[in-house]
Amino acid sequence: MQVFTLSRDEASKIIKNPEFLQGKILDLSSLNFQEIADFVFSGMNLEIKKLILPSSLLKIGESAFMLNKIEEVVFGPNVEIILDSAFESNLIKNIKIPEKVTVLNSSVFADNQIENLVIPEWVSQIKSDSFADNAIQTIKFNSNKINVDIYSFVGNSPKKIDIFGEFSFKNDSKLLNFYKVKFDFFKNFDKFENNFKIIVENFEVSQIFLSFNWENLETINLISPHFQTEKELEIFINKSKIDKNLHFEGSGPDFLKKTLKIC
Numbered sequence: 001m002q003v004f005t006l007s008r009d010e011a012s013k014i015i016k017n018p019e020f021l022q023g024k025i026l027d028l029s030s031l032n033f034q035e036i037a038d039f040v041f042s043g044m045n046l047e048i049k050k051l052i053l054p055s056s057l058l059k060i061g062e063s064a065f066m067l068n069k070i071e072e073v074v075f076g077p078n079v080e081i082i083l084d085s086a087f088e089s090n091l092i093k094n095i096k097i098p099e100k101v102t103v104l105n106s107s108v109f110a111d112n113q114i115e116n117l118v119i120p121e122w123v124s125q126i127k128s129d130s131f132a133d134n135a136i137q138t139i140k141f142n143s144n145k146i147n148v149d150i151y152s153f154v155g156n157s158p159k160k161i162d163i164f165g166e167f168s169f170k171n172d173s174k175l176l177n178f179y180k181v182k183f184d185f186f187k188n189f190d191k192f193e194n195n196f197k198i199i200v201e202n203f204e205v206s207q208i209f210l211s212f213n214w215e216n217l218e219t220i221n222l223i224s225p226h227f228q229t230e231k232e233l234e235i236f237i238n239k240s241k242i243d244k245n246l247h248f249e250g251s252g253p254d255f256l257k258k259t260l261k262i263c
Contacts (some may be wrong), residue, residue, distance in 0.1 A: 004033040004056075011040045024049040029076075031056075038062040038083070050074065060086045082108055097123060104130045104152075118142065121164075126152040126211075138162075139212075144204045153212035161220045163208060170261040180232040183220040183250075185239050192236065197259045198248040205262055206246055214239065222262070235260075 014020045020027055029052045038061035046068040053060075055076035062083040070090040079098040085107040092112040097104070103125045110132040117136055119126070121143040133155035144165030169176040200206045205222070217239070224230075235252040242248050250260065 005035040005037050006033045006040055007037055008040045015046065027052040029054050035059040036061050036064045038064065041065045041068065043067040084108065106130065107132060129154060141208065146204060148207045148211050150207060150210040157213040157216040159216050159218045162223060164223045164225060167222045167224050168263045170263055171256055172258055177227045177230050178233045179224060179227045179230045181222045182234045183237050184234060185217045185237045192251040194254045194256060195249060195251050196256050198250045199259060200246040200262045202262050209246055
């Protein structure tokens with residue numbers, strides 16, 4: 001099968017054609033190409049409020065749209081691969097990950113203005129610097145079955161993290177299940193007199209926890225949908241006593257003793 005690839009020469013003609021660029025909307029949806037080559041629109045200083053990509057598109061090359069002023073990207077339904085730095089250094093505020101993209105490559109959306117981010121359940125890997133240097137306030141992981149590089153979100157200090165998955169908790173030798181465990185870093189640390197250690201043994205969760213700056217963190221929610229009938233638990237965390245091995249000091253209900261492990 002012949003693959004049609006958009007080149008930089010063709011891109012230079014497209015951005016001068018009012019059929020495709022009207023006002024600040026670059027609409028490529030009427031075109032029929034499967035790939036965008038590396039660096040095709042890179043460094044063109046395009047001021048684009050919305051970029052609309054065609055449904056035929058399968059692959060976006062390395063740094064393809066890097067160093068522009070793109071605010072929004074509308075992906076076609078068939079995009080499978082977005083290579084390193086493809087949208088680095090733009091003005092993107094919101095991003096919807098295409099359903100066939102399972103790997104978020106290095107620096108793919110770095111240096112943008114993303115504030116609220118949802119990582120869908122089909123994403124299996126987030127590589128180094130994927131979302132570095134954005135303005136992320138909230139991250140929602142729809143699954144904890146994901147390999148997250150510890151530098152994926154470097155340069156971000158989110159306030160809220162939601163992680164959906166299968167979690168269990170060990171309190172000494174006792175196994176505990178909850179629908180939601182809320183870690184509150186923001187207030188009321190002295191609400192309970194019962195203090196205990198918290199240790200993260202779940203590898204995927206530990207990688208997620210290590211991937212961003214905790215300075216502004218207010219809440220982490222670990223949510224287990226398959227335990228919907230179970231209770232919710234709120235634990236207050238002393239942020240000043242978190243060490244590099246992700247050992248916390250927590251305060252919570254009296255039934256929690258000595259050490260609580262996230263498994």
